Amino acid sequence: MFSRMKYFNYDVEEKDTYVTVKGVTTFDLKHIFECGQAFRWQNKDNGRYLLIAMNRIIELEKKGQDLIIYNSNLEDFNDIWARYFDLETDYDNLKKTLANEPIMSKAVEFGKGIRILKQDFWEMLVSFIISANNRIPMIMKTIENMCRTFGKPIYYNQKEYYAFPTVEELANADVEQIRACSAGYRSEYISETAQNINKNGLDPDFFAKLKTDQAVKEMKKLKGVGDKVASCALLFSGIKKDVFPIDVWIERIMRCLYFEEKEVKNKEIKQFANEHFGELCGIAQQYLFYYARENKIG
DNA sequence: TTGCAGGGGTCAA
DNA sequence: TTGACCCCTGCA
Numbered sequence: 001m002f003s004r005m006k007y008f009n010y011d012v013e014e015k016d017t018y019v020t021v022k023g024v025t026t027f028d029l030k031h032i033f034e035c036g037q038a039f040r041w042q043n044k045d046n047g048r049y050l051l052i053a054m055n056r057i058i059e060l061e062k063k064g065q066d067l068i069i070y071n072s073n074l075e076d077f078n079d080i081w082a083r084y085f086d087l088e089t090d091y092d093n094l095k096k097t098l099a100n101e102p103i104m105s106k107a108v109e110f111g112k113g114i115r116i117l118k119q120d121f122w123e124m125l126v127s128f129i130i131s132a133n134n135r136i137p138m139i140m141k142t143i144e145n146m147c148r149t150f151g152k153p154i155y156y157n158q159k160e161y162y163a164f165p166t167v168e169e170l171a172n173a174d175v176e177q178i179r180a181c182s183a184g185y186r187s188e189y190i191s192e193t194a195q196n197i198n199k200n201g202l203d204p205d206f207f208a209k210l211k212t213d214q215a216v217k218e219m220k221k222l223k224g225v226g227d228k229v230a231s232c233a234l235l236f237s238g239i240k241k242d243v244f245p246i247d248v249w250i251e252r253i254m255r256c257l258y259f260e261e262k263e264v265k266n267k268e269i270k271q272f273a274n275e276h277f278g279e280l281c282g283i284a285q286q287y288l289f290y291y292a293r294e295n296k297i298g
Numbered sequence: 299t300t301g302c303a304g305g306g307g308t309c310a311a
Numbered sequence: 312t313t314g315a316c317c318c319c320t321g322c323a
Contacts, residue, residue, distance in 0.1 A: 134307085229308080248307090303323100310314095
C-alpha cells in the first residue's frame with residue numbers, strides 16, 4: 001500500500017502504517033512538546049515522541065525535513081494532524097516578523113522549532129485548570145491518572161493507553177474520584193466546570209468569534225478559570241493567537257529582559273506584549289517561556 | 299527517617 | 312489585596 005497527496009507545499013506519503021510529510025521546516029519535537037503546551041507525550045529513547053491525542057496514539061520522528069507520523073494514514077493526516085500541528089501556518093515567516101529586536105531574536109533562535117499546537121479545547125481547559133498552582137511533572141501525573149480512571153482505553157503495540165475523558169465522563173464522575181487522581185482542591189473546579197459544559201456546551205467557534213479580551217472574560221465564568229488558564233486554553237487549542245498568558249516564569253523574564261528588574265503589574269506586561277508583539281503575542285510568549293525556563297532566567 | 303520550605307493560579311472575603 | 316487551597320520535590 002502506497003499513496004500520496006499534496007497538502008499546501010508539502011508532499012505527503014502513506015506507506016504501511018505511517019505517513020511521511022516532506023519539507024517540514026520549523027518543527028522540532030523537543031521544542032514543541034517540552035515548551036509547556038502539551039502534557040500527554042513520552043520522549044522515547046529511539047528519538048521518537050509518543051503522543052496521545054484526539055483519541056489516538058501516534059509516534060513522531062523528525063528526519064531532516066521529513067516528519068514521520070507512525071500509526072497513522074492519509075485520512076487522519078488530512079482530518080486531524082495537519083490542523084493539529086498547524087502545518088498551514090508559515091512559521092519561518094512569522095519568526096522573521098517577531099525577531100526584529102535583540103531579545104526576541106535570541107528567544108526565537110533558542111526555540112526555533114516551536115509550533116503552537118491546535119489541541120482539543122476541552123482537554124486544554126481541564127489540563128490548565130489542573131495546572132493552577134502546580135508543576136509540570138505533577139500536572140502530567142494528574143492528567144494521566146484522570147485518563148486512566150475515566151477515559152476509554154486505546155490499544156497500541158499490545159499496550160493499553162487511555163483517551164482523555166469526555167465532558168460527559170467527567171461531568172458524571174464523583175468529585176472524590178477526581179480527587180483520588182491527585183487533583184487536590186482543583187477537583188471541585190473540574191467537576192463543576194464539566195457539569196456546566198455538559199449542560200451548556202463548549203463551542204470553540206463561539207470564543208473564536210469574540211474579541212480576545214471578551215473571549216477571556218467569557219471563559220472566566222467557568223469555575224477554576226482565571227486569566228492565565230483562560231489564555232492558555234484559548235492559545236493552545238488554536239482559537240486565539242493574540243493572548244499573552246502570564247505565569248511566574250513570564251513575569252520574571254519580562255521583568256528581567258524588558259523592565260530592568262523593576263516591579264511591574266501583570267496589566268502592564270500584557271499591555272507591553274500587545275503593543276510589541278501584536279497579533280503574535282501568543283507565540284512570542286511561548287518563545288519567551290521556553291527560553292526562560294530552559295535557561296533558568298529570572 | 300522525618301519534617302519543613304518552596305513552588306505555583308484561582309477563589310472568596 | 313490577601314490568605315487558603317494541595318501535593319510533590321529537595322534538602323537539612
